[in-house]
Amino acid sequence: MALVSSTPNVTSSINSGQRGLDLKGSNTTTSLFSSVNMWKSRRNNNNTKKKLSLVIRAVAENQGDIDFNDPNWIKHYQDEFEERFNLPHLRDVFDMKPIPTTFSLKHRGPQLVDGANTPEVQRKNGYVNEDDRTLLKVIKYSSPTSAGAECVDPNCSWIEQWVHRAGPRDKIYFQPGKVKAGIVTCGGLCPGLNDVIRQIVVTLELYGVKNIVGIPFGYRGFFDNALQEIPLSREVVQNINLAGGSLLGVSRGGGSTSDIVDSIQARRLDMIFILGGNGTHAGANAIHDECRKRKLKVAVVCVPKTIDNDILLMDKTFGFDTAVEEAQRAINSAYIEARSAYHGVGLVKLMGRSSGFIAMHASLSSGQIDICLIPEVPFSLDGPYGVLHHLQHLIQTKGSAVVCVAEGAGQDLLQKSGATDASGNVVLGDIGVHIQQQIKKHFKGVDVPVDVKYIDPTYMIRACRANASDAILCTVLGQNAVHGAFAGYSGITVGICNTHYVYLPIPEVITTPRFVDPNSRMWHRCLTSTGQPDFL
Ligand SMILES: Nc1ncnc2c1ncn2[C@@H]1O[C@H](COP(=O)(O)OP(=O)(O)OP(=O)(O)O)[C@@H](O)[C@H]1O
Numbered sequence: 001m002a003l004v005s006s007t008p009n010v011t012s013s014i015n016s017g018q019r020g021l022d023l024k025g026s027n028t029t030t031s032l033f034s035s036v037n038m039w040k041s042r043r044n045n046n047n048t049k050k051k052l053s054l055v056i057r058a059v060a061e062n063q064g065d066i067d068f069n070d071p072n073w074i075k076h077y078q079d080e081f082e083e084r085f086n087l088p089h090l091r092d093v094f095d096m097k098p099i100p101t102t103f104s105l106k107h108r109g110p111q112l113v114d115g116a117n118t119p120e121v122q123r124k125n126g127y128v129n130e131d132d133r134t135l136l137k138v139i140k141y142s143s144p145t146s147a148g149a150e151c152v153d154p155n156c157s158w159i160e161q162w163v164h165r166a167g168p169r170d171k172i173y174f175q176p177g178k179v180k181a182g183i184v185t186c187g188g189l190c191p192g193l194n195d196v197i198r199q200i201v202v203t204l205e206l207y208g209v210k211n212i213v214g215i216p217f218g219y220r221g222f223f224d225n226a227l228q229e230i231p232l233s234r235e236v237v238q239n240i241n242l243a244g245g246s247l248l249g250v251s252r253g254g255g256s257t258s259d260i261v262d263s264i265q266a267r268r269l270d271m272i273f274i275l276g277g278n279g280t281h282a283g284a285n286a287i288h289d290e291c292r293k294r295k296l297k298v299a300v301v302c303v304p305k306t307i308d309n310d311i312l313l314m315d316k317t318f319g320f321d322t323a324v325e326e327a328q329r330a331i332n333s334a335y336i337e338a339r340s341a342y343h344g345v346g347l348v349k350l351m352g353r354s355s356g357f358i359a360m361h362a363s364l365s366s367g368q369i370d371i372c373l374i375p376e377v378p379f380s381l382d383g384p385y386g387v388l389h390h391l392q393h394l395i396q397t398k399g400s401a402v403v404c405v406a407e408g409a410g411q412d413l414l415q416k417s418g419a420t421d422a423s424g425n426v427v428l429g430d431i432g433v434h435i436q437q438q439i440k441k442h443f444k445g446v447d448v449p450v451d452v453k454y455i456d457p458t459y460m461i462r463a464c465r466a467n468a469s470d471a472i473l474c475t476v477l478g479q480n481a482v483h484g485a486f487a488g489y490s491g492i493t494v495g496i497c498n499t500h501y502v503y504l505p506i507p508e509v510i511t512t513p514r515f516v517d518p519n520s521r522m523w524h525r526c527l528t529s530t531g532q533p534d535f536l
């Protein structure tokens with residue numbers, strides 16, 4: 001029985017910040033709205049019994065083909081999970097024999113001669129066994145009503161879900177001296193891109209790779225003949241992490257998979273490291289499939305890049321911490337402006353196309369936000385429960401207020417242009433400008449003076465260099481990407497799950513964007529911190 005792939009886990013979809021995982025195959029927008037509606041109805045329902053029955057009904061409806069009376073159902077579930085998270089490997093297609101790794105840290109001492117594969121050498125070099133696994137979920141929920149509960153059955157049975165541990169293996173599937181490796185950065189900018197590029201190059205060189213190139217301006221670099229490959233070496237990348245942006249440039253849109261793979265073939269690339277978000281990963285998976293179809297021995301390995309932190313299953317993606325930290329500056333300025341004005345309102349718009357992680361975390365960390373609005377939580381501006389009424393209350397009671405809004409929030413309040421960007425992403429209406437206008441209009445209507453200061457720090461945040469914690473994350477992800485390619489995997493991405501670094505098959509992390517779960521502890525903490533009510 002196809003337990004995992006054909007049975008969406010709606011308990012997770014209600015409760016998890018990773019609900020998209022469980023709505024496989026469904027349209028992203030539809031999933032977002034149906035889940036938001038489900039949440040809406042949950043939030044308006046204060047009766048615990050009703051809540052519980054809703055959850056259990058969701059389980060029953062959506063785990064329809066799991067027979068919970070089967071004493072082995074957990075085992076079946078785990079087997080399906082293992083199969084789903086199995087990593088595609090070049091061995092699946094090619095008859096390949098591994099060779100001892102050339103990755104070795106510099107050692108002193110007679111017993112640590114390069115190439116010697118003694119347990120001592122293995123331990124000193126920190127090789128990871130191919131069978132090592134890390135747990136994807138670490139909380140044992142005792143009830144489906146526990147905050148953030150992700151349960152498969154009504155009893156919330158404990159089900160171990162293991163994913164593959166990342167790191168260098170003692171055997172590799174490429175001869176480093178013959179490898180040509182390419183690196184490409186796609187989508188929008190994100191702090192840390194240069195750190196990842198740098199670590200990929202440095203690690204490749206440590207294996208002994210001499211032919212490393214950058215593909216300029218995202219996928220465009222593969223099919224725009226006017227663009228030249230950029231030769232990369234430790235020397236070239238030595239200091240690139242000191243600046244934001246991407247040494248290679250980025251772009252959205254363009255290019256058929258077939259053209260890109262033609263280009264990979266013509267360039268004779270053996271490994272391609274692809275840095276990008278959801279769209280980029282979808283492209284990378286298509287490239288991996290096409291390479292398999294053409295019987296090309298190419299390792300396609302992604303490093304998730306999204307400032308919005310909207311990739312499934314991961315603790316966080318690089319650049320996110322920096323974005324949150326940088327957002328503090330905008331929030332603090334808005335706060336000072338608001339405090340210093342008579343009836344001041346500071347309004348800050350932060351990135352977050354469909355996920356409000358930056359806005360939520362920035363609100364939490366600043367402690368200066370009175371109202372935080374994110375795409376996952378619907379709100380109304382007008383009426384007795386609307387944002388404007390609450391804002392008026394704040395102005396009249398404490399004299400000033402600060403609002404933080406994610407760019408994708410409240411899109412239902414704006415006219416849709418129907419426009420899309422080069423990658424097919426919907427062009428959003430400007431919710432920041434809209435709220436600013438509505439605040440002015442509302443206060444004029446009730447004849448209360450207000451002084452609104454609107455700050456949109458979007459591109460200032462995105463162009464920053466990575467902060468210390470992101471720089472470390474980038475370092476580990478970049479190194480692990482190279483280890484993954486040499487280990488022979490393709491069609492994979494690297495990530496951090498429960499503080500451990502893992503490899504995941506690409507399709508598992510991009511079924512939808514990752515969303516803030518309005519029922520999660522984190523969102524509840526944000527509400528506790530702002531003191532804001534529901535706005536519906
Ligand atoms: N479904 C898809 N299949 C193949 N390629 C895709 C797909 N979606 C997007 N791409 C390509 O991936 C690249 C990046 O996509 P996109 O602009 O959506 O950025 P992203 O990777 O999602 O990152 P960001 O977080 O900045 O939005 C573009 O060149 C785009 O053409």
Ligand SMILES: O=P(O)(O)OC[C@H]1O[C@](O)(CO)[C@@H](O)[C@@H]1O
Nearest residue numbers: 188189306307308351352353421
């Ligand atoms: O203006 P650009 O380059 O299209 O990027 C804007 C988008 O980038 C993102 O930060 C994702 O990278 C979104 O939040 C935002 O909508």
Ligand SMILES: [Mg+2]
Nearest residue numbers: 277278279425
């Ligand atoms: Mg995208």
